[in-house]
Each structure stands twice: as C-alpha cells, then as structure tokens.
Amino acid sequence: MSLFLWGLVIIFVGGLASLISGRRAGLAFFFGAMGAVAGSIIAVIPAFKVLLHGITESFRLNWSIPFGSFFIQIDPLSAVFLIPILCLSAVAAVYGVGYLWAYRGKKNLGLAWFFYDLLLLGMALVVVAKNGILFLLAWEIMSLAPFFLIIFDDEKEKARDAGWTYLVATHIGMVFLLIFFIILTGQNGSMDFDRIGAIDGGTASFLFVLAVVGFGTKAGFMPLHVWLPEAHPAAPSHVSAVMSGVMIKIGIYGLIRAITFLGHPPLWWAWILIVIGASSGVVGVLFALAQHDLKRLLAYHSVENIGIIALGLGIGVLGISTGLPTLAVFGFAGCFFHIINHAIFKGLLFFGAGAVLHSSGTLEIDHLGGLIKRMPWTAVTFLVGAIAISGLPPLNGFASEFLIYLGVFKDGMSPGLVNIIPVLGVIGGLALIGGLAAACFTKAFGIVFLGQPRSKHSQQAHEVSIAMLLPMVILAILCVLLGVFSPLIIRVFGTAISNVTLLPQEVIQGQLSAGSSILSNVVIISVLLVVLICGLSLLRKWFLSGRNVAQTETWGCGYACPTARMQYTASSFAQPLVALFRFFLRTDSRNLPPKGIFPDRAFLQTDTADTSNKYLYRPLFKWIGFMLSKLQWIQHGRLQLYVLYIALTLLMLLIWKAL
C-alpha cells in the first residue's frame, strides 16, 4: 500500500513541478512526464499483487470533512481497473513528449503537464476510494482536469465548444451521482463503502437507475454519449487516448461498484444493461462509419466498445440474478478482459491518429492516402490496432468478445421466450457490431494509409519521432501477446469476479479453466494460421522465382489520365451502409452534380450530425432556456429590491425555525 501512496505522491509532485516550470518547456516535460511514468510504474506493483493474490490492502486516515474519511483500499475489482489506468497513462506520457514537442514555445506546456498528472491522480484515486466524499472529490478532479486539456487549442472555436459540452455533460452526470450517494448514505448514516448495509428493493431499483444515468454519462452509453465525439477529437492525442482508453471505463467501474452495494439484482437490471449495450454498440459503430474525421470516428468507436463492455456486464448480472455461474463468470471475464483490451488498442489507434495529424497536418480522411509508404511503422501498428478492434482472430479483441459469446451459448438459451433478449442482444448484436466495425476500419485504414495521396497534405507526410513510435509499437506487441496468452490471462480475473459475484473461488476457477481450454484451441488455430502464412509466402516465392515479375499502373479501364482524386473516398465507401441505416443516421448531403459534356465544377459534401444531440438535447436545452427566460423579470437591476429579497428570505428562515 505504501508503494501505491508513494506512486501517487510522485505523480502529484511531478505535476506541481511542471506547473512551476511554466513556459520552460524542457523542465516541464521532464517533471511532468517523468512524474507520470515513474509514479505509475511504482503504483502499479501493488495492483498486480492484489489481483494475483486476491488480498485487499487498505489505508485509512480521518478527515475533518463531515462524513468524509481518507479511506482507500485496493481490492481485486479496483486492481482490474487500476492496471490499465496506470499503464496506459505511462505509455501516453511518453507519447505526449513526442507529440507536444512541436508546441514548445507556443503554449504553456507546464500547465498541460500539470493537468495531465492531475487527471492521472484523479483516476487512480477514484477506483481506490472507499468513502463517498472521497469518491466524489476524486471524481470531480478527474472530470475537471481534462477540461483544461480539451481546450488546449483554445484559439479554435470548435475546441472551446467541445470543452463546454464536456463540462456540462459531466456535471449533469455528477448531479445524478450526488443524489445516488446521498440516498445511499441516508440509509445508514455513513459514507464508508464497507459500512453500507442492506437496501430494500424499491430503493435499490431507484438507485440502480440513478447509477446507470450518472455513471453512464461518463461511460458514454447511448444517448448520454454526446460529449464524447466532441471532446475526444479536440484534446491533444495523448490525452484523447487516455480519455477514450481509461477515463470512460471509470464510469463502468462506478456502475459495477454500485451494483455490488445494491444486493441481489432482479432480472430487469440485466435486460436494461443488455439493451443499452446492444444499442450503444450498433448505433455507435453506425455513426463511426459515417464520419470523415479520423479522431471523431475513433471516438464513436469508443461508444461502440462501451456497448460491448455493457453487454458483458449485462450477461454477468444476468448470471448473478438467475444463479447460473457460467453466465456470471464468462460475462464478467469478457467484460474485464475487454476493458483492458480496449484500453490497449484504442490507445494505439489514437496514437496513430495523432501521428497522422502531426505529420500531415489534417485528420480529414478524404484528404489523406498513401501514408503506408511515407509512415511505414505507424501503418503497421495502426493495422494491428484495426484488426484487434474489429474483433478478428488471432488478436485480443476476438478473445474478449468470444468470452461473451460463449457465456450466452453455454447457458443463456434456457427455454422461455424472455431469453430472446440476451440471446439476440448478444449473438445478433455482437455479430452485427463485428461486421460493421470491420467495415469501418477497413475504411479508416484503407483510405488513410493505402492507395495514393489525395492531397498535398498527405504527400508531405513523414514518419514520426521515436518518442511517438515507441509507445505504438509497445501497444501493438501487447495486442498480439494478450491474444496469444489469453488462456492464461483470463484466469487472473478470478479474484475480481469473486469480488463482484460473491461466488466461491472453486466454482469460478472451474468455469475459467473451461474457458481457458477453449481459448487455447483458438491459440492453436492462430499458430496454425501463422505457420500457413509463412509456408505460403515461401511457396509463392518459389513459384515466382525465375519468372517475370513486373510493375505497372493500376488497371483504370483504359482511362488515359487517372488522378489520385479519382480513387474511392471514405464517404463513398460507407455510402451503402449509411443509406441502409438512414433511419438512425440522418445524413445531410449537399451536392452540385456535374453538368454537360465537359463538366466544370462539381462537389459532394456529407455531414452526419449526432442524432441525439440534434433532435433530443438541443431542442430540450432550447426549451429550458426559453422557460427560464420567462423568469428574467427577477433580474431588473434595482438595488433596493435585491436587498429586500435578502431581508425577506432571512425573515422567512427565522419564522420557519421558530415554528
């Protein structure tokens, strides 16, 4: 435990030191990044110990804040979240050094590193806090710090707007969390998590709904996700990676922790989670398909993966609720594994997008192309990330989705028509999500990296520095390793699963070893695949040796003067799917079609606004603004009446107290 506390102290001190360094970029980088990396490495060691051995470590200090105490505890559930938080933030700090190097002299980088370290501190504290006040305090720190990073490019209006959207959304969620904790404590008078007693059914259901909305806003459930596609692209890439990779998972952590407080879950909780998961997944990936800004595409993909995690969580809760251990174990194992996997490959993809922005100056997919020849290493790592996020074997994305599928296949199909909700939601939903995600990432990788450059932005691209490449390579290797070693890794989750489901360890380990042996078969097929690929490459070399191998232009059907602009664009690639699902994606398109025999100008522009934002929140806020403007007569500017208001309120309070 002391290691963990020292780690946090180092992070905080590093942040302060970089704040003091201010505009002296070299010092700011040194303190900020070193603080984050060193602190994370030191703090993650106890987390690994707890997860592997299942012992909980605690630390308690009394505070003068009413109801509050500095009570932190690393139990296996916290450890599962702590590990990706600390590891990804450390890697992102290294990447950040390379990424922000171009900004030195132009912006106050000391501030940027201070807030980055503060974000890391907040996240680490939230998952270990075991007192309500401490939890909310850490949550607020974690929510405020990124705001300053989102508006890092504050000369751009889009970044400022994104910052405001983020701030409003996170505080609306905070209100729900406050009410949640107040009602929870009201039951027994203490905010310490280990002193929460039994809660009756009706209150528990109300608390569950509050938790889903409050934590769901941070996690990015549909339709509470509207801040995600604005905020994540606006922040610098290392921060986007951390936000998408781990910060939104803290919402899931909060939800799981809340469920452990609320006693035995009834069936409908699981169904709600499954429906939320399937709809977030499908609609998230549909919106991702329609985007043409690379980071916005990745942000919507985070919504989709949160949907997959919610599906796993729903299956796990279904298992607790029906008492079927297979569902519970496989559901939670898939959920936890996907949390870690997503942190890795989403981080990797955001790093890649940042590299593309850094070297070509644009994120507009339709202006890129041919980057594989100019940025070979970035391309390789981005391809690994794309294969992983589409859930294709043999990488880690497939392993975690496979676990969720397995849970439902094994035990989810009991007779009874209500079971169609989990079965269709998981099997149909995951299959559809997988197909659409593959479509989306072939588009992203194919149009950005393959083909020929579509504009001079991408023609001038160059490979990025080692500081930015090294984290990407590390994460890509991790994707492969986690896929190959998945049978061993899922056994590690046993302690965390027993934390949540309260099942005995033998049952959990029994289920997990069944899962392990199934996954080892997957690994065998993956190895077979690699062997075959090598074998066939050698075979082809042998076939082609001594024969004529030539290079020429791509077949253009005899067209005399092809240009790079004639290649397929991202909007065209996604058009069939976008048209099929136009019920969800109200895409605006403006076009000027070519006219005449020798057409002069023509253009097509598509724009997919977020439907929830456009049709739900904006009208709602406009209506609220309109209603509140009716009360504007209170603000009339006359001093005497303001003093009268104060006097009247005081009088009423005194009368009420006297009664």
Place this chain on the structure above:
Amino acid sequence: MHIEKIINPLLSLVLAPLLFGIINRTKALFAGRTGQPLLQSYYDLWKLFRKGAVYSKTTSWVFRLGPIVGLSVVIAATALVPSGGLPAIIAFDGDVILFAYLFGLMRFFTVLTALDTGSSFEGMGASREVMFSALTEPAFLVGLAAISKQTHSLSLTGMLAVADTALWSHIGPVQLLVAFSVFIVFLAENSRMPVDDPNTHLELTMIHEVMVLDNSGADLGFITYAAAIKMWLLSTVLVGILVPHNGNAWIDISTAVAAVFILAVLVGVVESSMARLKLLHVPQILLIANALSILALILVLR
C-alpha cells in the same frame, strides 16, 4: 482413429475446385451448350501457378499479404468443419464463432487488398462487399445458435449431421428454416447469383470479381483456390444442417460428398434461372435471411 479426422480436410482441399466445374457445367447445360470440362478449374490453377506476376506501383506489402492470408484462413478453417458424421480435427465449444470470424479476417484482408490499388472499381466492390457481409454475419450466427440449442451441442462437430431420421422429424421445421437462411448467406458469401454475377466482365457491375482485378499469377491462383475451398466449407455446413445421419461411416461420407455436389448443381440451376437482383434489393434478401434466423430462434426458445 486419427486417420478419419484427416479425411475431411483432405477431401476439401482436393475436391473443392470441382465445384466450380459442376456449377459451370450445369449453367452450360441450361444454356444448351456443352460447356467447359469438369476439371477446368484445376487446369486454370495449374496455368496460374506457372505464370509470372504483375504488381501495381500503387500497392504495398498489404497487397502481397492479402491472398496469402485468405488461403491460410480457409485452410485453417478446414480443421474446424465436420462432415458426414466424422468429427473435425479441432472441435471445442463455440468453434462456430471462430469459424465465422475467420472468414471475417479473410474478408478484411481482401478488402484491404482492393483498397491498396487505389482503383475506384475495386473501392466500389469493396464497399458493397462490406455491406453484404455486415448483414450476413448475424443471420449465420443466430441461425446456428438455434441449431446449437436444438442439437444440444456447442460445437460444429456436434451440431452438423448428427440427427438421425427419428430426431429429424422432431426438429425438422427449424432445421429447414435455418437451412434456407444459410443458403441465402451461402449465395451472398460466395458471390453467386442473385447477389453477384461471377461471369460479368463489366467493372461497374462486379462485386467480388472486381476486388481481385489487379491480382495476377500465383496470387490469383491462391485467391481462386481459396474461394473454392470456402464454397466447399459452407456447402458442408449447409449439408450438415439438412442431411440426417446414418451410422455407417462410408455411407455418411459418400452421402455428404454427393450432397455437396448436388448443392453445386442447385446453385447452377439458381444461377441460370434468376437474374441478378437490383443492388438496392440485395439488402432486402439478406434481411429476409435475418428474419428467418430470428424466427428459427424464436421457435427453439419458446
């Protein structure tokens, strides 16, 4: 005892190109021609493997990797599929999901190969291909989930060709529904009519053919061979859903192979009697497959 597990993959690797020959011969018969020899695909593969290759200057290592990944995936998948009552080499709970996702991997690389050439024809084919596959995956997996529940087995080896005739009359309707749905998926995945025309030579109307327009020599050979094996594997799955089990290993294997050939003839008949659907109607037929699979699931779960 282990020899019998090798029979299925060997049969698929050796006999797969024959399917193309059977389909083409059937179509020729319908058209009143004599048609190609049955073994034409083998001659074509032999010719392709002896040729040199021409690569486009726009392409990168992804283009050279694509065909190899495709063929490797399909060969690895032969280890998962049982046939005629004989178990697959590797069988485990949930292997049907790995089977479906392996084809997803193959499709991923085929689409990337198409986009690597920077040609708009190939981009068009790629975009249509991803739309179709996004709709066929749920139909396939939901249908097989229904069959898994009915046959009380979680592995392909337990699901296919296990029902004897007595059990078959019980579970018949659901099997038929799923078989019909999987047949539509089969036509879409193998780019047959009415989803795609394998004989069209117009770049704008091709879907699967156009994605491999710039491949040549051994690469094209790999791709053609992989397509044949994919068709064989999906036929085996379809036959496994429909044909009941006898008990005698020799009879079962010959029945299975014969049924695959009959399926090829059926595909030839369908291709000769239907025109290609308007592109906007293809999603509708895929949605019908989805609705059938969901109906099968409903009937199994009630």
Place this chain on the structure above:
Amino acid sequence: MSFMTNLVDTVIILFILTNFMLLGSSSLRRCIRVIALQGILLGILAILMENGTPTIHLILLSAAIICLKGIIFPFLLIRTLRDLNVQHEVEPFVGYGTSLVLSPLVLVVCIWLGSQLSLPMGVTSSLVAPVAFFTITCGLFLIVSRKKALTQVLGYLVLENGIYVFGASIATIQPVLVELGILLDAFVAVFVMGIAIYHINREFEHTDVDRLNRLKG
C-alpha cells in the same frame, strides 16, 4: 408428440412465413398470390385441427374456405389489378426492410400474449393463438402503413385470415360462426372491391388513399 401435431406445426410455420413475405414485398401481384396461399393453408388447417375423423360438414366448410379465399378472391383481385393498371406499391410509410426486421420481434410479443390465454380446442399446437394475433397485427400494419387502396383491401383480407385461424380450431364446435365469417368475406368481395374501388377510381383517377384527404374542406 404425434405426427398430427408436427403437421399442424409445419402448416402454422408456413403461415408465419407468408406473413413475412407480405410485409416485405412491394409487388401487388405477389401479395395477392401469397394471400391465396394463406387461404389454402387455412382450409388445410381446418381439417387438420379436428380430433378424430372429419365430418362431411367440416370437409365442405374447408372446401368452401379454400375456394373462396384461395381461388375466387385472388382471381377477382387480379382482375381489379389489371383494370386499375397498378403494379407496384409506392414508397410506404414504414420501409420494407424495417418492417421485415420488426416482424419477428412482433411475433415474440404475440407469442407472449398467446401464452397468457387458454383456449378450448382439439388437436392444437401452442402456436395457434400467437399466429392468429400475429396475422391480425400484420393485416392492421398493412392497412396503416401502405398507401394504395388495393393494399388496404389486402390488409383487411389478412386481418380476416387471422381471425379465421382462431375459427379453424373451433370449426366443429361452433360451425355457425365460421359460416357467418365466410358470408362476411363474400360481402367484402362484392362491396369493397367491386363498388368502392371502381367508384374511387372513377372519381379520382387514382387510388392513392392518402390523397383522399383532399376531400376535407
């Protein structure tokens, strides 16, 4: 589980499939043929649901159903189709793809509803009540979401078929009800198709029902 129950099940599943085809198809000719098939299936169902040997009464009843619903009405409808010179439905309020995907989900709700009722019948499968509800819902859906008057007539016929599925199972218990139903069908044929469509067509030169709102002031 006897052979009879299996056969009833198969016929009912075919019935469900005809409903799917109706929701997903834009060609009016195909819809009419599908409704003819529904009529024939209904007649077969009436005989199959009887426990024991069918009486002459029952055989005549089912023959009447097959004749009327399976042969005469479709024939008249196709004649009307030719006279009105329409071939296809125009773009409906709810697209074909969406209705096709929604239909299994509606079926789930109907199965749940059906399980809540208990019906007095002979040889039956538990799918009878749900399929009846489902067919009624499909008929209503066709009336509400499609634009051409002929499709609305078809929707009404499907609605009737749904009610018939209930009737087929009580055919021997309460034959009078079923006979009254057949009479109602004949009435529909004469009145709706012969008079209404002919008159609408004559007055407005089209039968797009949503343009009928020009009638209001």
